[in-house]
Amino acid sequence: MELKDFIENFAAQFDDTDVSEIKAETVFKELDEWSSLIALSLIAMVDEEYDVTLKGEDIRTSNTVEDLFNVVKSKQ
Amino acid sequence: MAFLEFKNVRIAGIAAGVPKNVVSNYTLKQGEDISADYTPEAFVETTGVKERRCSETLTTSDLSFAAAEKLIAELGWDKKEIEALIFVSQTADYFLPATACILQNRLGLSKECYAEDVALGCSGWVYGLSNVASLVATGKIKKALLLAGDAKKRSKMKRDPLFGDAGTATAIEYVEDATGFNFHFGTNGSGYDAIITPDGGSRNQVSPDSFELKEYEGKMMHSLQTHMKGIDVFAFGITTAPKSIKKLAEHFEFDYQDYDYFVFHQANMKMNNQIVKKLKLEPEKVPSCMYQFGNTSSASIPLTIVSQLKGQFENQLTKFICCGFGVGLSWGTVAFDTQDVLIPEIVEVKDDEDNYGYKL
Numbered sequence: 001m002e003l004k005d006f007i008e009n010f011a012a013q014f015d016d017t018d019v020s021e022i023k024a025e026t027v028f029k030e031l032d033e034w035s036s037l038i039a040l041s042l043i044a045m046v047d048e049e050y051d052v053t054l055k056g057e058d059i060r061t062s063n064t065v066e067d068l069f070n071v072v073k074s075k076q
Numbered sequence: 077m078a079f080l081e082f083k084n085v086r087i088a089g090i091a092a093g094v095p096k097n098v099v100s101n102y103t104l105k106q107g108e109d110i111s112a113d114y115t116p117e118a119f120v121e122t123t124g125v126k127e128r129r130c131s132e133t134l135t136t137s138d139l140s141f142a143a144a145e146k147l148i149a150e151l152g153w154d155k156k157e158i159e160a161l162i163f164v165s166q167t168a169d170y171f172l173p174a175t176a177c178i179l180q181n182r183l184g185l186s187k188e189c190y191a192e193d194v195a196l197g198c199s200g201w202v203y204g205l206s207n208v209a210s211l212v213a214t215g216k217i218k219k220a221l222l223l224a225g226d227a228k229k230r231s232k233m234k235r236d237p238l239f240g241d242a243g244t245a246t247a248i249e250y251v252e253d254a255t256g257f258n259f260h261f262g263t264n265g266s267g268y269d270a271i272i273t274p275d276g277g278s279r280n281q282v283s284p285d286s287f288e289l290k291e292y293e294g295k296m297m298h299s300l301q302t303h304m305k306g307i308d309v310f311a312f313g314i315t316t317a318p319k320s321i322k323k324l325a326e327h328f329e330f331d332y333q334d335y336d337y338f339v340f341h342q343a344n345m346k347m348n349n350q351i352v353k354k355l356k357l358e359p360e361k362v363p364s365c366m367y368q369f370g371n372t373s374s375a376s377i378p379l380t381i382v383s384q385l386k387g388q389f390e391n392q393l394t395k396f397i398c399c400g401f402g403v404g405l406s407w408g409t410v411a412f413d414t415q416d417v418l419i420p421e422i423v424e425v426k427d428d429e430d431n432y433g434y435k436l
Contacts, residue, residue: 034113035111035113035114035118036111036113036114036293036294036306036307037113037114037118037119037122039307040122040306040307040310040346040347041122041346043307043310043311043314044310044314044346044350047311047314047315047350047354048350048353048354053311053314053315054307054311055307055308055311056305056306056307056308056311057308059307
C-alpha cells in the first residue's frame with residue numbers, strides 16, 4: 001500500500017476540510033472537523049480499502065496520518 | 077462452532093410496542109446529549125437516527141406486555157395454551173424477581189408456565205429465539221412467547237440519543253414438519269467493557285460515588301449510565317456480522333443471496349450500511365427502522381419487521397436472515413422461512429397507561 005493513496009482515502013472522509021491541508025505529518029486530531037463520527041468513517045474506509053479492522057486504541061495512539069498508515073500497514 | 081438447528085417450530089406472529097411520545101434528534105444539546113465534538117446534524121447524518129420513542133414511565137415489560145396482548149388477541153391464542161415465556165432485556169423491572177415471572181401473571185398465563193429472563197442486548201432476540209425454539213421443537217410445549225426489548229433505564233439520566241424504547245412479542249408454535257430455524261452464535265467477552273453500565277451490580281455496588289459525573293468520550297456521565305466505546309463497537313459490528321452470516325450459510329450449505337430479507341440489529345446507519353456493503357446485499361432486501369425508532373437493543377430486529385415489512389410478506393413464503401450483534405460482546409444469526417405469519421399494527425403506549433408495579 002502507498003502512503004499517497006492512503007492520504008487521499010483519509011482526506012475523502014472529510015467534508016469541509018481542504019484536502020491540501022492533509023499531509024503525512026498532519027496531526028489529524030487537531031483538524032477542526034475531526035470528531036468521533038469521522039473516526040467511524042475512517043474505520044469503515046480502512047476496512048473496505050485495506051481489509052484491516054482498526055480499534056479505538058489504534059486511533060488514540062496515532063498522532064499523524066502517517067502513524068495511522070503505519071498501523072494499517074502493520075496489520076495487513 | 078456454535079451452530080444450532082431446530083425443526084417443527086415456526087413464528088406465528090410478531091408485534092411491537094413503543095411509547096407514543098416522539099423525541100426529535102435535531103434539537104440535541106452539544107456536550108450534554110451528544111459529544112461537544114459534533115453537531116446534532118452530523119450526529120443524525122452518521123447514525124441515521126432522526127427521532128425515537130422515549131418514555132419516563134413505561135418499562136420494557138410495559139411495552140412488551142402491550143405487544144403481547146395485541147398479538148395473542150389477534151392470533152386468537154388461548155392463553156392457557158402458552159406454556160413458556162422468555163423475556164430478553166437489560167432493563168428488567170426489578171433486580172429480582174425475574175420480569176418473566178411478573179409477565180406470566182400480568183398476561184394471565186397458566187401457572188404451568190416455563191418463564192425466565194435472558195440478560196442480553198443487541199444479540200438478544202436471536203438468542204431468545206433459539207431458547208424458545210429449543211423448548212418448542214420437541215412438541216411438549218406447543219405455544220410460547222418471546223418478549224424482547226429495552227426501554228426506561230434503572231436510573232434517571234440524560235438519554236443517549238442513539239437509543240429508543242421498544243418492547244416486542246414473538247409468538248412461536250410447534251408445527252410438525254415446519255422448516256424451523258438455523259442458528260449461528262458467538263461471544264467475545266474480552267470486549268465486555270465496550271458497552272457497560274459499571275455500577276449498580278454486585279461487582280461495583282451502588283454508592284454515592286456512583287452518581288459522581290465524570291467525563292467519558294466528551295460527555296459528562298455517572299457510573300449508573302451505560303458507557304460505550306463507539307469506535308470499538310463499530311469495528312466489531314462491521315467485521316463480526318458479515319462473518320456470522322457467511323459462516324451460517326457455509327455450515328448449512330445455502331447461498332445467502334437467495335434470501336428475501338436481511339434484518340439486522342439497528343445499531344447505527346453507518347455501521348449497518350458497511351455490513352450491507354460487505355455482504356453485497358441488495359439494499360431493498362435490507363429494511364431499516366433506526367430513522368424512526370433509533371437503536372432499540374433486542375427489540376430492533378422484530379421492530380424492523382413489524383414497522384417496515386407489515387403488509388408485504390405475511391402470506392407468501394418468505395426467507396429471512398436476521399443478525400444481532402453488540403453488548404457482550406455477543407452475536408447471533410438466524411435463518412428461517414415464514415408463511416401465514418401475523419403482524420399486528422405497532423402498539424403505541426401512552427405514558428399514563430403505566431399503573432403497574434410495586435412500591436414500598
